[in-house]
Amino acid sequence: AQSVTQLDSQVPVFEEAPVELRCNYSSSVSVYLFWYVQYPNQGLQLLLKYLSGSTLVESINGFEAEFNKSQTSFHLRKPSVHISDTAEYFCAVSSSGGGADGLTFGKGTHLIIQP
């Protein structure tokens, strides 16, 4: 069984400030890690994912996440946020062992950008 914990339900940040959204996971098997984003009135979209190799992965819009196996974490960071980053962010894991158990999501973190 797998679980994902996103400790912060809401994170308010001023525009152009840095932000970190925390994600910790628990799993008895190796996992793939994902961040999905849900902008207002839109469906979930993949932001970035870690499958293997370099533990630091980046998205095209300036977000990055680092896989830390020892701390079982996959925190999402951005050095300078914009109003357009306002959204709900979901961390998710899936088994890398080939099973079809789908994604296990956290409860989500609402990123609120204040002007």
Add this chain to the structure above:
Amino acid sequence: DAGVTQSPTHLIKTRGQHVTLRCSPISGHKSVSWYQQVLGQGPQFIFQYYEKEERGRGNFPDRFSARQFPNYSSELNVNALLLGDSALYLCASSLGQASNEKLFFGSGTQLSVL
């Protein structure tokens, strides 16, 4: 190209009724997954179908069933509706069935059970 489309967008049912939700994947995608998202929670995996066969099932009762058609579209059926079935039901499609695939989500069907 059209994204993942779901119908209807909203639905109101009463306890004990049956509901069918529909999903059309992105053209060329052969896998469809269903998720339930209760207000304030993350999506929870219900089913994955690939090439018209069930490949995975989450921890949901037998009242929940699904199928995938030859054109790769899919239906989710829920029998004997309970108040607790009220949720946003999301459909996602992907090219294949691997667990590292990028999922493309639809906007969902909001089901309210009264």
